[in-house]
Amino acid sequence: MSLSPISAALDALRAGRPILVADDEHRENEGDVILSAALATPEWIAWTVRHSSGFICAPMPAEWADRLDLPPMVETNEDARGTAYTVSVDASTGVTTGISAADRARTLTVLADPDAVPTSLIRPGHILPLRAVDGGVRERSGHTEAAVELMRLAGLEPVGAIAEVVAEDGSMMRLPGLLELGERDGVPVITIEQLIAHLDETDPRPAAASEGGARRRVSLRAEAHVPTSHGSFRFRAYKDRVTGTDHIAVVSGELGDDAPLVRVHSECLTGEAFGSLKCECGPQLDAALDAIDENGGIVIYMRGHEGRGIGLINKLRAYQLQERGLDTLDANLALGLPADARDYAAAAGILADLGVDSIRLLTNNSDKVSQLRDLGLDIVEQVPLLVGVGANNHQYLATKRDRMGHIIDGAELDAALARTEAAGAATAAAAPAEPALPATTTPAQNTETPA
Structure with a gap:
């Protein structure tokens, strides 16, 4: 046989x-x-x-x-x-x-x-x-x-x-x-x-054919200038022709021959809309937008990546398991889900559409670097992004460093946590004391039957 x-x-x-x-x-x-x-x-x-x-x-x-x-x-x-x-x-x-x-x-x-x-x-x-x-x-x-x-x-x-x-x-x-x-x-x-x-x-397939294939992965559907609290940006909306998912490229400045600063950011409803302290996604997005406003560049907002690609409901199920002692990786595996299900082919397609093939990637995630390189991008520099560290996510970030290959310096992680806790203590100390409530008297109860 x-x-x-x-x-x-x-x-x-x-x-x-x-x-x-x-x-x-x-x-x-x-x-x-x-x-x-x-x-x-x-x-x-x-x-x-x-x-x-x-x-x-x-x-x-x-x-x-x-x-x-x-x-x-x-x-x-x-x-x-x-x-x-x-x-x-x-x-x-x-x-x-x-x-x-x-x-x-x-x-x-x-x-x-x-x-x-x-x-x-x-x-x-x-x-x-x-x-x-x-x-x-x-x-x-x-x-x-x-x-x-x-x-x-x-x-x-x-x-x-x-x-x-x-x-x-x-x-x-x-x-x-x-x-x-x-x-x-x-x-x-x-x-x-x-x-x-x-x-x-x-x-x-020559290199040009491969780039053309990446570009065909997405189609540009809309474009507009949007003022934000981080700066005024050009928003480009793309449709993933394979999954049907909509993604956004937030572009700042003119894209020239030099490798621009790029953040490929995964959607996180809990962290970005509700300010969850279990992850650093919200502060990372804020920092990335501030960085491209100052230096020029691109933030690609990848929808469909909630919970490293497992979806919102499964992410909350994983949180339940984390409350019982599992770390972020083992919680996913216990649910029968991959540790990280994200795919970055659409991001490569968006960059190809923008005419960008060489980038400075704003990330701690070495797997993201590898995937994007495999998709044909030249990543000339991996720029670390360590923000939003707190007591609620310190262990989560340590797990990503120790078990998922994220490039996070242990001393920097501990120092970031110490700075966050010190800032919180200083804020609490500077807050004015709550004023004492005025004494009140309880009015006599009216025992008469109303007419």
């Missing part, structure tokens, strides 16, 4: 047959059935359901989903892998309940029809479309992107059908099981790593 060549997989797809695709053992370490949505048949959809979870999705390019009016399923994507689900659909004609193999095959062929319009579908339904990132598997090495890449390589409409393969005991099937299933049923088995190597060999 061995892997099939990419050519055999493409031949199977052109014939309307499925293939099995395994991903990286360090990612999901699982296999998906992938077949052409345009050539879907009840027979192969039934086979897919028998050997999978039965949860069939339809990967497609973002612009294809836009044409069919398929918005993201939720405003804030809390999925650990950032899977870009849209609203579910059925074909508007030619189906009954929508769940049978024949009905799902019909819906898939409608989704892949280049002449289909939004009214060709009804919502909700039994097929889950997925938005693929523009850069394909070389930007995001998932089955969603692999399906779209494979359809294009096969000369088919760029819409696939995918489902996760499960073993007989209900667990996810790994590569040895996929090879056995493929040999038994005559289905080619490949890996995403193979696909990436094939693309690198047959379609090497």
Whole structure:
């Protein structure tokens, strides 16, 4: 039992047959059935359901989903892998309940029809479309992107059908099981790593193409000058074409050839709107805006990053666990969530749209630096940002330093805490004493019955 060549997989797809695709053992370490949505048949959809979870999705390019009016399923994507689900659909004609193999095959062929319009579908339904990132598997090495890449390589409409393969005991099937299933049923088995190597060999991407792909990740939707308490800035609103999330770039001054100061800031409702002392997000945003007002630069405000990408409700659940003694990292893991689920591809796209490829990054987070470098940005300097330290978040910041790779000097952290506590004590000492309340007498109770 061995892997099939990419050519055999493409031949199977052109014939309307499925293939099995395994991903990286360090990612999901699982296999998906992938077949052409345009050539879907009840027979192969039934086979897919028998050997999978039965949860069939339809990967497609973002612009294809836009044409069919398929918005993201939720405003804030809390999925650990950032899977870009849209609203579910059925074909508007030619189906009954929508769940049978024949009905799902019909819906898939409608989704892949280049002449289909939004009214060709009804919502909700039994097929889950997925938005693929523009850069394909070389930007995001998932089955969603692999399906779209494979359809294009096969000369088919760029819409696939995918489902996760499960073993007989209900667990996810790994590569040895996929090879056995493929040999038994005559289905080619490949890996995403193979696909990436094939693309690198047959379609090497120059740097300019990579930058263009980053720029296509977002689209500029609005721009205005906004006076704030920190200064007057140019606000540019972007739509993430993969997730549907809106982001803001706050720009100060003219962007020249020199690397500007840039803060990529994650949304934090509790810290920024309510002044939560459990984090330093509010003071960090204030300090970043003050810095670009003074020196010029950009603050990119990333929505959908609440709680390091796990969402507001899960963040509060994590806070509950922290009250019981867990630190910020273990609390996330105890909830079955990643320590940090944030993705910065949209930030790279915004910077590409602004014509910026070299930056001075205002952050303590070494993972953010690594991700942005992997996305093609030249980070000439990492500028630390240690503000907002207090008794309520000192341990939180120490955890980020000790367990999450944040560059925070221990002595500076302790000194910042001491300064905050000293300032609080000085403020309390300078406050005027509360005036004594005047003595009052209690009026005699009127015991007469009112007329």
